[in-house]
Amino acid sequence: MAGSGRGRGRAAFTFDIEAIGFTKGAALPDVVCKPPPPFPSTDNKPVPLKTGEDEDYMLALKQDLRGTMKKMPYFLAVEEDREGLFDYSCKSSLIRIKAIFCTDWRRLPREMKPKKKTKKAGAKPKKAKSSEPKSNLDVLKKIEEIALSQELEKKDDEEEKSEDEKDKTKDKEGEDDEEAEEPEEYDEEEHEEENDYISSYFEDGDDFGAGSDDNMDEATY
């Protein structure tokens, strides 16, 4: 009601504008219609950094630490990681002896340990460290190749995952029936290729819907 007495087309506020400091009739600041610029100009320049012995030493420490960590066995770079071989022995050249990353398996969940498949039909004399995981990976690779040529990549992961699960459950039960596993896996594989259903979808009640968080890359508050 109070606003309508001002005349047509004129903006009127429901509150007393003087309460926040604008005098009547004064020009209001521009309306903001877009987000602020990513690099706004600063009238006040920042204070210069602290300098001194302490700061210099800490700077040197920081840079050294960064360099050292890149050389540690904990640093897993994508190029070096040759298809997931466990590099737990000092395989690198003799010129640069890397420290050994010995994990104390007693402290870790059992599923972390690389699977030890000592008996393999037609096992060739392989290099000591890569015998166990490699055999498993050969199989995985073959399966991947088969699957890739026919299905989408997403399905690969599902299958690999379900295979790994099968492997793990067998591991937990402590069965030694490794050779029986192989043809079983192939069977699974052939079965799954025939239909479009994701067989692992309803295995465990609790992870239903966990995969639907794919679009959660947006801001979370």
Place this chain on the structure above:
Amino acid sequence: MTQAEIKLCSLLLQEHFGEIVEKIGTYLIRTGTQPLRMIISDTGLLLDQVKKALCVLIQHNLVTYQLQKRGFVEYEAQCKRVLRILRYPRYIYTAKTLYNDTGELIVEELLLNGKMTMSAVVRKVADRLTETMEDGKTMDYADVSNTFVRLADTHFVQRCPLVPETPESPDAPPPPAPTLVINEKDMYVVPRLNLVGKGKRRRSCDEEENGEHKAKKQKQDGESSEPPPDDGIYWQVNIDRFHQHFRDQGIVSAVANRMDQIFRSLPAGYNIVKQVLDQYLTLLADDPLEFVGKSGDSGGGMYTVNLHKALASLATATLESIVEERFGSRCARIFRLLLRKKHLEQKQVEDFAMIPAKEAKDMLYKMLSENFVSLQEIPKTPDHAPSRTFYLYTVNVLSSARMLLHRCYKSVANLMERRQYETKENKRLLEKSQRVEAILASMQATGAEDAQLQEIEEMITAPERQQLETLKRNVNKIDASENQVDETIFVLESFIESTVKKP
């Protein structure tokens, strides 16, 4: 976890552990607790890559696992702990100031490796110290052990939770994951070790290296293919203890600054120590900072340090300083005014701060838009009509601190990205200069002439040298900035934590 924190964690993991660990760490931080198969399926990485990365993360206390009732294991990332990687240089430097080079190296080794047994730490540190000593001199294990014990006694290093030693019945299968436990009393108990020996110097010829390779392998096995006497007892850095130290340092230096002011206003000529002490304490207790409180008069009065108030003061001082540097001294005046008077109307701000209306308004709105200042509505009538409502400006210290902390995380992330960009842009040049240095070093070792050395040096042209200089200066500046923003992060985090913690 805010986006800024996640981004910063991601950058820190990538820089210190590589892309695979970064991918898995970021996934766990974003989605919370997950079992192994979910991690594999959602990240799309290979099983072995995921396992290896999880081992690394668990080793460094960045991820914990828990055995669920249904029999599977779930992994959880500790986002706050990842952010602490930024503070590693400060921890190491503090250890240096308190326990000299030996302490510094012990803490550094523990941070680099996450967890280690005491015997492994002592051996490694003795070797490193021996490297730096003159020819013929070696570092004794006993000295390193002593420093280690002192670090444990003052709680700067602590024992990791242990695998329980329950004798399991042979019928029952072992659990999928151990449940690690630690008794409060045992956390700082140093095992009785008889570490005898001296540090070994690393030799440079190949033949020695082969021998040393074997020796090193033996070392890992325990020097006689026996497990070391403290097998299974791992130690880690006690980050909270370092934080306590930083906090105490901060408070002491703040009070020291204050004392200078007070000292100048004290009348001269007091020789008796007790009286001076009394005076100082009274002054401190009456000081508006309220760091020290006096409770009761029995036995001359009991003085306590009010930690929460101290942290709040430090945080507020930081806020004031930021407002001053960002917006100018007049804004700072308004800010301090609002802090003191809590709530003020527009008109009152102008009057008290003695600033013309137009400017005051402008400044208030600038601070409001950046969330340093907020508006509090106080309705006069039950219908909350805007024309009959008071609008008061106020500063909410806690929420401003949170906002600023978030901004700090973003700043550090920006700094890191810029630093990585600068390094990447000049990658070719950096690699060239490293090669040249390597050539120079090998040539100098084999005794080349000066002319030859100069020729090699000239492979890098003058403008390239200039470029390298600029790069180095920029990277140093950015690194130093990251360190100093972390100091602000610490002050704000300590304050926020002190408001959240239950007494």
